[in-house]
Amino acid sequence: MKIWTIANQKGGVGKTTTVASLAGSFVKRGQRVLMVDTDPHASLGYYLGIDSEQLPSSLYNLFLANKTLTADTVQMHIVPTNVEGLDLMPATMALATLDRSLGHQEGMGLILKKALQLIEDRYDVVLIDCPPVLGVLMVNALAASEHIIVPVQTEFLALKGLDRMVKTMLLMGRSKKVSYSYTIVPTMFDKRTRAASAALLQLTQDYNEELWQDVIPVDTKFRDASLSHLPASHYAPSSRGVKAYNRLLEYLIAKEPSHVKLG
Numbered sequence: 310m311k312i313w314t315i316a317n318q319k320g321g322v323g324k325t326t327t328v329a330s331l332a333g334s335f336v337k338r339g340q341r342v343l344m345v346d347t348d349p350h351a352s353l354g355y356y357l358g359i360d361s362e363q364l365p366s367s368l369y370n371l372f373l374a375n376k377t378l379t380a381d382t383v384q385m386h387i388v389p390t391n392v393e394g395l396d397l398m399p400a401t402m403a404l405a406t407l408d409r410s411l412g413h414q415e416g417m418g419l420i421l422k423k424a425l426q427l428i429e430d431r432y433d434v435v436l437i438d439c440p441p442v443l444g445v446l447m448v449n450a451l452a453a454s455e456h457i458i459v460p461v462q463t464e465f466l467a468l469k470g471l472d473r474m475v476k477t478m479l480l481m482g483r484s485k486k487v488s489y490s491y492t493i494v495p496t497m498f499d500k501r502t503r504a505a506s507a508a509l510l511q512l513t514q515d516y517n518e519e520l521w522q523d524v525i526p527v528d529t530k531f532r533d534a535s536l537s538h539l540p541a542s543h544y545a546p547s548s549r550g551v552k553a554y555n556r557l558l559e560y561l562i563a564k565e566p567s568h569v570k571l572g
């Protein structure tokens with residue numbers, strides 16, 4: 310099972326869209342995919358037409374039950390989506406209280422990792438969506454994953470947020486004595502604007518190695534897809550945006566060939 314986290318401490322940069330799009334593309338390749346929403350805003354659930362506040366269980370309950378988890382109880386916190394092969398572990402607003410209530414307890418940073426290990430043979434791919442704040446949820450997401458995808462809007466102010474995210478990964482990696490592998494993904498690229506090209510140039514200069522040498526274009530199909538509660542890969546498979554996410558997927562798989570077997 311492959312686990313990727315999509316993170317950036319800035320909001321509105323395309324994290325949730327990247328999770329849904331990559332998830333959809335993986336499903337189209339016959340993979341069993343689980344998305345984990347760790348953002349208390351629960352945008353990923355709403356995107357897919359799931360109102361998690363109405364569900365009996367969510368990621369929050371999993372955190373509370375962490376001492377007694379088994380594969381079957383982890384599965385109880387997962388719901389199917391309207392796309393076959395695509396499941397969701399939903400977030401709820403209650404998650405926002407975790408930092409205060411449980412943040413200081415020993416081992417809190419590894420709950421998600423342990424839970425996902427229990428269901429290792431049930432999914433081929435897990436994609437974790439993150440809130441735009443560094444707290445116990447993002448710490449869990451980073452600790453659980455093998456690779457981090459950092460979407461960054463190709464716009465000058467967003468680059469500052471990227472610096473912060475990269476520093477966070479360095480600091481967390483140092484404290485855990487690991488080095489996180491990550492890929493920066495330029496998003497919402499509008500080739501007609503000079504600002505977008507300038508931001509892309511800056512990214513190339515600052516992050517050559519970790520930068521995906523391509524872009525996700527600005528594409529209105531993404532917003533339409535979310536209104537239809539479908540991953541863009543299923544809503545508009547031949548759109549420019551989906552083609553770009555498919556290229557990203559190829560690139561990420563090639564970067565770590567041992568993790569996913571496509572069949």
Ligand SMILES: Nc1ncnc2c1ncn2[C@@H]1O[C@H](COP(=O)(O)OP(=O)(O)O)[C@@H](O)[C@H]1O
Nearest residue numbers: 320321322323324325326497526527528531532
């Ligand atoms: N490539 C894109 N082109 C156009 N709109 C996009 C693109 N990616 C995301 N969006 C839109 O931008 C908004 C923010 O994206 P979202 O994925 O929710 O960001 P985040 O999760 O980082 O807050 C959403 O309305 C989404 O539909």
Ligand SMILES: [Mg+2]
Nearest residue numbers: 324325348352
């Ligand atoms: Mg989001």
